[in-house]
Amino acid sequence: MAISRGTFGINNAISKDDTTPLVVVIPGLTSDSTSSYIKHLAFGMAKLGWNVVVSNHRGLGGVSITSDCFYNAGWTEDTRVVIDYLHHQYPKAPLFAIGTSIGANILVKYLGEDREKVPIAGAVAICSPWDLLIGDRFICRRVIQKLYDRALTIGLRGYAKLHEPHYSRLANWEGIKKSRSIRDFDNFATCLVGKFETVDTYYRHCSSSSYVQYVSGPLLCISALDDPVCTREAIPWDECRANKNIVLATPQHGGHLAFFEGITASRLWWVRATEEFLGLLHSSPHMHVQKTENSDLQLSVGSSIDQGPYVNIAEDGMVAAAGNEHAGNNIVEQLDGLGKHHNNEQDEMVSTMEQKQHLPEAKSDIAPTATQVPGQSSSQQGIKSFEVIAPVKRCLNYLSRQNRKSMWLLAYIAIITSWPLLGSALRIFSRKKLRNVSPATSYRR
Secondary structure: OEEEOOEEEOOOOOOOOOOOOEEEEEOOOOOOOOOHHHHHHHHHHHHOOOEEEEOOOOOOOOOOOOOOOOOOOOOOHHHHHHHHHHHHHOOOOOEEEEEEOHHHHHHHHHHHHHHHHOOOOEEEEEOOOOOHHHHHHHOOOOHHHHHHHHHHHHHHHHHHHHOHHHHHHHOOHHHHHOOOOHHHHHHHHHHHHHOOOOHHHHHHHHOOHHHHHHOOOOEEEEOOOOOOOOOHHHOOHHHHHHOOOEEEEOOOOOOOOOOEEOOOOOEEHHHHHHHHHHHHHHHOOOOOOOOOOOHHHOOOHHHHHHOOOOEEEOOOOOEEEOOHHHOOOOOOOOOHHHOOOOHHHHHHHOOOOOOOOOOOHHHOOOOOOOOOOOOOHHHHHHHHHHHHHHHHHHHHHHHHHHHHHHHHHHHHHHHHHHHHHHHHHHHHHHHHHHHHHHHHHHHHO
16 A cells, blocks of 8 residues: 555555554654665564555655645644545554654654544554654754754755745745754744744644643553653653553663664664564454543543552663552563563563552452452453553563663674774884883983
């Protein structure tokens, strides 16, 4: 399946009754289906036998602009149309979504806007900026951030150049040509085209952080703490803790859409983590069940955060929420889907979640015995959701440990291979020193 020229092109090899999982990829700022990391992701998912659709932003990927509407950091309408169309065309195919950078912000915002109505069985958000206002302040703070800011602005100016007839009519073309930062471009182009009063208004309106609390399906979020573009200061930690549907992975290193692993850096860790997460969701018996709106299960962010520690934080920054229905219980599960890959690691990947604060009995959803009492369906639904998220969290912990091992191996190899050169340099340096010292000694004698 392909999307081009503003129309949907259908590959006849895929039947409407096909049950092969379908993944929608939403690229980052000025990225499209030709970008290297998007190709790497699509190739990895295709190797698993999944169908991949890259939803190019308006005006990118060789698609011309046919209206006065352009995409921006919070434009979710195109994503909504693409996903609804695919769900209608292939109703039996499990539907998943992956967003990268600005695409991740769009994806999370879409999931929060549509809540229970989304036909998505699971989603992944990679290196999301989360809060655009905080990101705007961060990207002009230091020299390295300013370099990224200038590089992204050059890409935006190139995008505007492709559609100059539209931008010259709808925006301030002279201002666009003189833009030296993303904020400048948003001031002279995005705000005028999108009818936003100010740049800060646009950033507040389009940030996905305020929609995290409304995400109702499994969502994996990966954000490196050393990301030079999307700062850790914008990560909605409390909202992710309060929402039991979200797994937040915050590795210490990884940069922005990098996470290279291996000696040749031929693979991206976040792609492997995405494959593991979506694969586990697809194989879970609790997936693909029609979701229903249940007001009793929805708690406000403030009350959920205040009611106590529902979060498990691993050594590498992994954060995942545990619902209050598990108060006082120790949950032990095994990761069956990955047993054949690392049987020796299973004993280390046992997850224990312990509630340290007890809620009032009126708010507790836990059943007193193993026998389910009528009227406690909400507790059973919460346990099913946890059974899906817990194996994924253990899997990501395992992948993080593997990544650290590979980094140490790489450092060891670097030392071993560079030692002969370093030794030669030291010998040459010492010989020169001896030559300078010897004549002086002879002269003194």
